[in-house]
Amino acid sequence: MAVPTLAVWKFASCDGCQLTLLNCEDELLELTARVQVANFTEASSAVIEGPYDVSLVEGSITTAHDAERIRQVRAQSRTLITIGACATSGGIQALRNFAADDLTGIVYAAPEYIATLRTSTAIADHVPVDFELRGCPVSKHQLLEVLTALLHGRTPQIRTESVCMECKRAGLTCVLVAHGTPCLGPVTQAGCGALCPSVDRGCYGCFGPMETPNTASLSRRWLELGIREDGVVRAFRAFTAAAAPFREEAEKHDAR
Amino acid sequence: MTHGSRVRVGALSRVEGEGGLELVTENGMVTEARLDIYEPPRFFEALLRGRQYTEPPDITARICGICPVAYQMSACAAIEDACQVTVPEPIAALRRLLYCGEWIESHALHIYLLHAPDFLGFASGIEMARSYPGVVRRGLRIKKAGNELMTAVGGRSVHPVNVRVGGFYRAPSSGSLRALVPELTWARSAAIETVRWVSGFDFPVFERKYTFAALRHPSVYPITDGSLVTSTGLCLEPRDYDEHFTEFQVPHSTALHSVLDSGVTYLTGPMARFALNRDRLPGWMTGLACLDGPGPARLDGPARPDGPARPDGVCRNPFASIVVRAVELLYACDEALRLISAYLPPDPPYVPVPAPADQACGYGWSEAPRGLLYHRYLINPDGSVADAKITPPTSQNQRAIESDLRDFASSRLLLSEHELGHECERLVRSFDPCISCATHFLDLRVRPHD
Numbered sequence A: 001m002a003v004p005t006l007a008v009w010k011f012a013s014c015d016g017c018q019l020t021l022l023n024c025e026d027e028l029l030e031l032t033a034r035v036q037v038a039n040f041t042e043a044s045s046a047v048i049e050g051p052y053d054v055s056l057v058e059g060s061i062t063t064a065h066d067a068e069r070i071r072q073v074r075a076q077s078r079t080l081i082t083i084g085a086c087a088t089s090g091g092i093q094a095l096r097n098f099a100a101d102d103l104t105g106i107v108y109a110a111p112e113y114i115a116t117l118r119t120s121t122a123i124a125d126h127v128p129v130d131f132e133l134r135g136c137p138v139s140k141h142q143l144l145e146v147l148t149a150l151l152h153g154r155t156p157q158i159r160t161e162s163v164c165m166e167c168k169r170a171g172l173t174c175v176l177v178a179h180g181t182p183c184l185g186p187v188t189q190a191g192c193g194a195l196c197p198s199v200d201r202g203c204y205g206c207f208g209p210m211e212t213p214n215t216a217s218l219s220r221r222w223l224e225l226g227i228r229e230d231g232v233v234r235a236f237r238a239f240t241a242a243a244a245p246f247r248e249e250a251e252k253h254d255a256r
Numbered sequence B: 001m002t003h004g005s006r007v008r009v010g011a012l013s014r015v016e017g018e019g020g021l022e023l024v025t026e027n028g029m030v031t032e033a034r035l036d037i038y039e040p041p042r043f044f045e046a047l048l049r050g051r052q053y054t055e056p057p058d059i060t061a062r063i064c065g066i067c068p069v070a071y072q073m074s075a076c077a078a079i080e081d082a083c084q085v086t087v088p089e090p091i092a093a094l095r096r097l098l099y100c101g102e103w104i105e106s107h108a109l110h111i112y113l114l115h116a117p118d119f120l121g122f123a124s125g126i127e128m129a130r131s132y133p134g135v136v137r138r139g140l141r142i143k144k145a146g147n148e149l150m151t152a153v154g155g156r157s158v159h160p161v162n163v164r165v166g167g168f169y170r171a172p173s174s175g176s177l178r179a180l181v182p183e184l185t186w187a188r189s190a191a192i193e194t195v196r197w198v199s200g201f202d203f204p205v206f207e208r209k210y211t212f213a214a215l216r217h218p219s220v221y222p223i224t225d226g227s228l229v230t231s232t233g234l235c236l237e238p239r240d241y242d243e244h245f246t247e248f249q250v251p252h253s254t255a256l257h258s259v260l261d262s263g264v265t266y267l268t269g270p271m272a273r274f275a276l277n278r279d280r281l282p283g284w285m286t287g288l289a290c291l292d293g294p295g296p297a298r299l300d301g302p303a304r305p306d307g308p309a310r311p312d313g314v315c316r317n318p319f320a321s322i323v324v325r326a327v328e329l330l331y332a333c334d335e336a337l338r339l340i341s342a343y344l345p346p347d348p349p350y351v352p353v354p355a356p357a358d359q360a361c362g363y364g365w366s367e368a369p370r371g372l373l374y375h376r377y378l379i380n381p382d383g384s385v386a387d388a389k390i391t392p393p394t395s396q397n398q399r400a401i402e403s404d405l406r407d408f409a410s411s412r413l414l415l416s417e418h419e420l421g422h423e424c425e426r427l428v429r430s431f432d433p434c435i436s437c438a439t440h441f442l443d444l445r446v447r448p449h450d
Helices: A016-022 A028-034 A064-075 A085-089 A092-098 A140-151 A163-169 A175-179 A215-224 A229-236 A244-253 B056-061 B068-082 B089-120 B125-131 B133-154 B174-178 B181-199 B238-244 B270-280 B283-288 B318-341 B393-410 B417-430
Strands: A005-010 A036-040 A052-058 A077-083 A131-133 B007-012 B019-026 B029-037 B213-216 B227-230 B245-248 B257-260 B360-368 B371-379 B385-391 B442-448
Touching: A005 A016, A016 A052, A016 A077, A016 A140, A016 B089, A028 A140, A028 B125, A028 B133, A052 A064, A052 A085, A064 A077, A077 A085, A077 A140, A085 A092, A085 A131, A131 A140, A215 A229, A215 A244, A229 A244, B019 B393, B019 B417, B029 B393, B056 B068, B056 B371, B056 B385, B068 B089, B068 B238, B068 B360, B068 B371, B089 B125, B089 B133, B089 B181, B089 B318, B089 B417, B125 B133, B133 B174, B133 B181, B133 B318, B181 B283, B181 B318, B213 B270, B213 B360, B213 B371, B227 B238, B238 B245, B238 B360, B238 B371, B257 B393, B270 B318, B270 B371, B283 B318, B318 B417, B371 B393, B393 B417
Parallel strands: A005 A036, A005 A052, A052 A077, A077 A131, B019 B442
Antiparallel strands: B007 B442, B019 B029, B213 B227, B245 B257, B360 B371, B371 B385
């Protein structure tokens, strides 16, 4: 069998998820011996024409040009995997979706030079996606699992349970129950390794909503802890603000 | 190059972000060189309005996955300034240690995976690894040491979770940091090898008269703080920045340009830091690169007139900035080891930072791997952010890059389009531009004057 080709694409993002691939220092050279890196602008000047066996897509869609470009990427990709909070939910820049006014004038003196959409949206809102890998940034262990699974033709083993499960497995004291620290762990998808609770901090939801999250119940708990409605809105409206369960929960508390 | 033809010469790769180059020629001269930045804007300054003053460190980290700590540190400095809080020395030292991790990670990435392939004729670090596996593995291992330091202090290397306004959520244990010493000691030796290795590269002859701007600290090489000094003699505190530096918009870029007093183009980053602070480095480090005067021959051979060695010890050739970056990589490893050996966990790990009683403006900066990163926040008494300004290094460097491109390309118009494109791309890459920061990616077009 021919060596599969891999392309890495960037849309509106910080480069952190692509960097996570380069941060697989121990595995990178082994990986690149098993796949042909055919198009990865951040890492290589060499570009091989598509179609590609696998495309990894970082970033969200924020311009009409990118909305067209992602369709071209999809058309030349056998398997398309989105990596990170921007690609899977619209990212932190999706906060613009909730702003009352167009933001261009706040940052740019001459907004007419700036061609941008009013919203930041996930890749899956534009084209069919074969697998979504969460995280801001993605976990390198999960990224390697996805790539390994693809190379072996199996389904990636990525848990969709909550951060609470990782916390329990790590033997951490629950920051919400024991310290009254507001934590999004009960509604956030696992994958980071319960990083925030491990430093005595509440989870801030950067892996986005878990499967079937009970956001209403968690909001009630936060309000009991003395967090104001606007604090609940800001918590859900952050790194994965446009992901449906978080977006809807924030809306319930907005301007109450 | 065919005179007067309009040409597209591929894409600039191995930079963080999306942009393009355009050269305008007239009568065999380059009349205009533009760095077109078409990275989609993400509006961070606007998104911060109405957020709580405790949030910018986590939110602005997302501007750049390569240098999130720089954003976190400049944000903390500005917010603490607005709230009139100064963190105790042990917290400041732990911040510097985390920042050393980012310098190691970022500089190793640029030197080994993005920049060195240009000098050795490869399209990527991955391709270079087939011919030089040991060298690339060394680079990756240094980079990993930086990432592990960031993980030990910050919780993870991309977008650390442990940083808060006032300090850290939890101080790492002495043991967890001491565990890093063997690998950082190895990285320090490997960084010495790196300086020797890159000092031997062939650099195109291209000396520039830069106006440099960098932080300067009373006793150490600047990373987290200092006064801003320039080669024109300015010495500024953060609150003076807006008075002397002006940002403005140009049609061809989603990143704002920046100039110093009365329109002076300036350069920030490793070359500027080194030019203005090389006396803060141990002599043996600067001597290694043979950048410190005519002294001994380069370790790998005799100094060449077109190499990085300069009588005043200042590097003004952007191509040779890889040597400066390697010296800074070495310094960051050395400094991390020093900070770890002196480390006592700050207790408590953070100081309380109450919101200001009246609306207050705070100013902060630090030396990101790519240069000066300035933040300013106006904070309301309810803790909400009323206004934010962020000036990243690449946006400040755009004009210097364009000026260099113009002069560099002017003397090379006889090259083929392909060669000229390749050479210009190399020049831009020398600056380690982070277009994600400034807003990302480059494709070169040469067109005749309309």
